[in-house]
Amino acid sequence: MMRADLKVIYQWVPPGARILDLGCGDGTLLDVLARDKQVTGYGLEIDPDGITQCIQKGVNVIEQNLDQGLANFGDDTCDLVIMTQALQALRRPDMMLDEMLRVANECIITFPNFAYWRHRAYLGFRGYMPVSKSLPHAWYDTPNIHLSTFNDFEQLCQEKGLIISDRAVGNGEHEGHWSSRLWPNLFGETAIFRISRGR
Amino acid sequence: MDNDTRKSRFPDDSVGLVKPQIAHFDSPLALACGRSLPAYDLIYETYGTLNEQRTNAVLICHALSGHHHAAGYHSSDDRKPGWWDAHIGPGKSIDTNRFFVVAVNNLGGCHGSTGPCATDPETGRQWGPDFPMMTVGDWVHSQARLADQLGIERFAAIVGGSLGGMQVMQWTLAYPERVANAVIIAATHKLSAQNIAFNEVARQAIRSDPDFNDGWYAEHGTVPRRGLKLARMVGHITYLSEDAMGTKFGRDLRSDDLNFGYDVEFQVESYLRYQGDAFSTAFDANTYLLMTKVLDYFDPAAAHGGDLAAALAPARCPFLVVSFTTDWRFPPTRSQELVDALIHAGKRVSYANIDSPHGHDAFLLPEPRYQAVFAGFMARVARDLGVHTP
Numbered sequence: 001m002m003r004a005d006l007k008v009i010y011q012w013v014p015p016g017a018r019i020l021d022l023g024c025g026d027g028t029l030l031d032v033l034a035r036d037k038q039v040t041g042y043g044l045e046i047d048p049d050g051i052t053q054c055i056q057k058g059v060n061v062i063e064q065n066l067d068q069g070l071a072n073f074g075d076d077t078c079d080l081v082i083m084t085q086a087l088q089a090l091r092r093p094d095m096m097l098d099e100m101l102r103v104a105n106e107c108i109i110t111f112p113n114f115a116y117w118r119h120r121a122y123l124g125f126r127g128y129m130p131v132s133k134s135l136p137h138a139w140y141d142t143p144n145i146h147l148s149t150f151n152d153f154e155q156l157c158q159e160k161g162l163i164i165s166d167r168a169v170g171n172g173e174h175e176g177h178w179s180s181r182l183w184p185n186l187f188g189e190t191a192i193f194r195i196s197r198g199r
Numbered sequence: 200m201d202n203d204t205r206k207s208r209f210p211d212d213s214v215g216l217v218k219p220q221i222a223h224f225d226s227p228l229a230l231a232c233g234r235s236l237p238a239y240d241l242i243y244e245t246y247g248t249l250n251e252q253r254t255n256a257v258l259i260c261h262a263l264s265g266h267h268h269a270a271g272y273h274s275s276d277d278r279k280p281g282w283w284d285a286h287i288g289p290g291k292s293i294d295t296n297r298f299f300v301v302a303v304n305n306l307g308g309c310h311g312s313t314g315p316c317a318t319d320p321e322t323g324r325q326w327g328p329d330f331p332m333m334t335v336g337d338w339v340h341s342q343a344r345l346a347d348q349l350g351i352e353r354f355a356a357i358v359g360g361s362l363g364g365m366q367v368m369q370w371t372l373a374y375p376e377r378v379a380n381a382v383i384i385a386a387t388h389k390l391s392a393q394n395i396a397f398n399e400v401a402r403q404a405i406r407s408d409p410d411f412n413d414g415w416y417a418e419h420g421t422v423p424r425r426g427l428k429l430a431r432m433v434g435h436i437t438y439l440s441e442d443a444m445g446t447k448f449g450r451d452l453r454s455d456d457l458n459f460g461y462d463v464e465f466q467v468e469s470y471l472r473y474q475g476d477a478f479s480t481a482f483d484a485n486t487y488l489l490m491t492k493v494l495d496y497f498d499p500a501a502a503h504g505g506d507l508a509a510a511l512a513p514a515r516c517p518f519l520v521v522s523f524t525t526d527w528r529f530p531p532t533r534s535q536e537l538v539d540a541l542i543h544a545g546k547r548v549s550y551a552n553i554d555s556p557h558g559h560d561a562f563l564l565p566e567p568r569y570q571a572v573f574a575g576f577m578a579r580v581a582r583d584l585g586v587h588t589p
Contacts, residue, residue: 052547052572055519
């Protein structure tokens, strides 16, 4: 069973693409894409269990800290760079975005939407930092040091002159619901963006 | 029958009692140095069973002071098993229930393969220092001939740590169609100046020993033990991390007080002397010199203007590269250079940097994460090749 955001990405990936998956976890996405769509490429990960599971699956995985950049990948060496649920844990998400779009012309990025209504309610009514399924950590030990919203990310893309070719929300069971399509910043639990370099 | 007695004497996950075999080769082997070996022997051991399709063979390449005895025991009195017993055996990373393992002693060695201690057929005299200089490439050619003799067209995996990892690299370049998977552990694609410097100190220690006699010590009835001991002591320091040494010995003294002399006072001195002494009676000085030169020479990128990715172009198989955080002999950055070059060359590669306090020696030891990565890769190798318990 694939995570909601991975299901959306699966549909967007063209067959035979050369992919770089940043924070590839246990390699599920790359494994399924390799089998169903004949994609090739590498996953980067730092979690030991994730790395072991990738290796068991036969997914190419490199132990590498994303905060150190992607200097070992040349310009335009991939068709697509994917980063799921990792942007918010990086020291400089904006610089990573530049790096990703140097390696490939197209990127797919997913992250927890801090403006999701449940998060807003948690903070607004209860007065505590939100803890939820997509944000499971306490404020003091969370790896998520750069939380942002659907709108924040769109703004950053605009400032950088990037093209947003697709966007979607991952809400587990309710991803197709009309409310999250209409008001993603409020009803989208996970933000999913497909972006490419501007001209 | 035999199995029952074996099980009672040795651990369940051991390959048990093993016996070395010798393969003889009569056709000359042309060497990189320009000379050739007219005929030679290779001593090797095998564990597990070769399947009918001959697809489940795994070749083990050994490091500087290694040999063909990688796993199991030569007799029930053996105190220690083979040098990589932690990773080869039933249910271990290289699972002998699935794989047929071949471990060979390299040419120039002193454990039964033709080397400086053997007789030169032309002169009838011991080869001694006249034994031709070897390279990793020469070794790989000789190993390929052994594979021919064993009827192994293609190895399911070729695996090696340290200098062994260099041989694995070379296999993927010289015989890409004969390697289905490559496992390179705690290795480097070339020695650094510091690595060569340490090797040179070791060589000078041996060569300046008055008992060395320019390498003709056997004819003089001497053994350059002091030189070999020093060489091993220096080498040993580079195999351990500072932390591992600190944890193991600290500044512990052998007796309660300082005795203000040059006898052994600190535990670390005692340990190094013990290691050096043990090695100096078990290893051949000419072999040690030769092995260090093999290390120094290896640099597949040199023929490609230093472009390692270009050098790796012939390789076809998936790679697993493993390094250890405290290894300062062949540090993780060396492995990462190899991984980056493999990526640039568009090869399939996975890389894990294992957190271990044991320095370079970590590749020999069992460590849960190392074992999980290693076993995970080998399990995938078995699955892909449809290799099951024969």
